[in-house]
Amino acid sequence: MIETADGTLLVVEFDSGRLLGIGDGRVRARGLRKPYALTQSANRSIYVVESGDVGHPSGRIARVAAGGAVARLRLVPP
Amino acid sequence: MSRLAATLLLLAALAVCSADAAAPARIVTLAGVPETLVAGQAWTAKLTVRPAATPTLVATAEARRLTVRARRTGPGRYAATVRFPLPGAWRLTVLAGRQSFALGHIRVIPSYPLALPAQILGVDDRSLLVVERLGRGRILRVDARTGRFAVVTTRIPSPWGLTQDANGRVLVSGGNGIYELGGRKLAAVPASPIAAATNGDIYFADESRVGRIGRDGRLETLTTDVVAPHGLVLRRDGSLVVAHSGNGRVLRIDPATRTTTVVTSGFATRWG
Numbered sequence: 433m434i435e436t437a438d439g440t441l442l443v444v445e446f447d448s449g450r451l452l453g454i455g456d457g458r459v460r461a462r463g464l465r466k467p468y469a470l471t472q473s474a475n476r477s478i479y480v481v482e483s484g485d486v487g488h489p490s491g492r493i494a495r496v497a498a499g500g501a502v503a504r505l506r507l508v509p510p
Numbered sequence: 511m512s513r514l515a516a517t518l519l520l521l522a523a524l525a526v527c528s529a530d531a532a533a534p535a536r537i538v539t540l541a542g543v544p545e546t547l548v549a550g551q552a553w554t555a556k557l558t559v560r561p562a563a564t565p566t567l568v569a570t571a572e573a574r575r576l577t578v579r580a581r582r583t584g585p586g587r588y589a590a591t592v593r594f595p596l597p598g599a600w601r602l603t604v605l606a607g608r609q610s611f612a613l614g615h616i617r618v619i620p621s622y623p624l625a626l627p628a629q630i631l632g633v634d635d636r637s638l639l640v641v642e643r644l645g646r647g648r649i650l651r652v653d654a655r656t657g658r659f660a661v662v663t664t665r666i667p668s669p670w671g672l673t674q675d676a677n678g679r680v681l682v683s684g685g686n687g688i689y690e691l692g693g694r695k696l697a698a699v700p701a702s703p704i705a706a707a708t709n710g711d712i713y714f715a716d717e718s719r720v721g722r723i724g725r726d727g728r729l730e731t732l733t734t735d736v737v738a739p740h741g742l743v744l745r746r747d748g749s750l751v752v753a754h755s756g757n758g759r760v761l762r763i764d765p766a767t768r769t770t771t772v773v774t775s776g777f778a779t780r781w782g
Contacts, residue, residue: 433741433753433760443741443753443760454751454760454774469741473632473654481627481640489644491624493652506657507622508550 434472444470444480451480451496461500465492536561538604538611547594548622550658554591555580555602562586563607569616571600594618621657624650629703631672631680639680639691641669649682649691665693671714671742675706688712688723697723703742705750713750713765715739720752720763732768735761 433443433454441454444467451461451470460478468483468491477495482504484490493505542556557565557580567590569576574596580588594600597620602613625644632638638652639662649669652659668685675681680691683701690696699721701714710725719734720742737756744750750763751773759775 433743435743435745469629471630471632474635481630489623489625491627508658509622510660
């Protein structure tokens with residue numbers, strides 16, 4: 433859960449894969465896969481960690497655009 | 511040894527049979543195959559060639575072909591560093607002493623899989639901190655533009671939560687307490703989500719309570735009316751908001767009076 437720069441509280445729903453506003457209940461994004469936590473970066477982009485499976489590493493980071501489009505980061509080890 | 515590495519070694523041995531009969535019998539083996547190899551990641555193949563001959567590693571996938579001349583690292587031992595630009599199954603071949611040795615295929619995946627990530631924190635325009643669990647127990651710094659990451663620390667036991675205080679200091683919660691990112695322990699209070707106030711207080715939640723650790727180290731319980739609290743936000747108006755993943759409820763707490771108000775409830779799914 434986060435408070436955005438404009439004071440809105442946002443949460444992610446693990447089971448439904450939605451990003452929601454608390455209060456207005458408006459759906460900001462759908463299609464997240466087991467979202468677990470979120471943050472807003474200094475440039476106001478929203479990033480969500482998707483937990484993946486308990487049995488084996490399969491988590492991702494998704495970036496949610498202002499319009500609700502979801503794109504996943506391609507993570508590259510050093 | 512991974513199944514993939516074993517397969518590659520077997521193929522290397524079989525490759526001897528397909529070599530030119532007039533040339534000296536030569537064996538090429540490959541080591542250093544990681545469990546996970548990601549497109550764009552540098553990988554160093556460790557090659558052994560007997561009798562010695564400087565090898566060239568060739569990787570092909572569809573129309574792509576990479577050729578890397580190996581460097582000698584010891585008697586009969588060589589290393590070739592390669593970056594696969596695209597995911598997929600890449601066929602590996604070694605050229606050594608005018609012979610060709612098929613080493614099988616190596617699978618390159620598009621993105622590194624995180625181990626049950628618990629929290630994420632944007633610390634500036636470009637960097638994200640991520641807590642990994644599931645046996646890794648570490649914190650990564652991810653470049654949000656390129657996706658490249660580095661391990662920041664593995665020193666914090668069972669890390670879970672992240673927050674940043676007014677001075678930009680990153681705090682980490684875990685199974686043994688609350689720490690600075692550098693590893694210094696600030697409080698011996700196991701916690702999940704945490705939030706830092708501008709006055710230096712730290713708010714936290716665990717499975718049974720929401721509490722506050724004062725600048726002087728004093729511990730206070732604000733409420734025990736919680737069910738698996740997962741999200742914790744200290745709002746700019748000074749109120750504390752807690753999302754309960756156990757009952758789909760969001761609770762507002764006034765830290766000064768410890769009064770609680772249900773902000774919303776009735777959601778059937780877990781919240782973060």
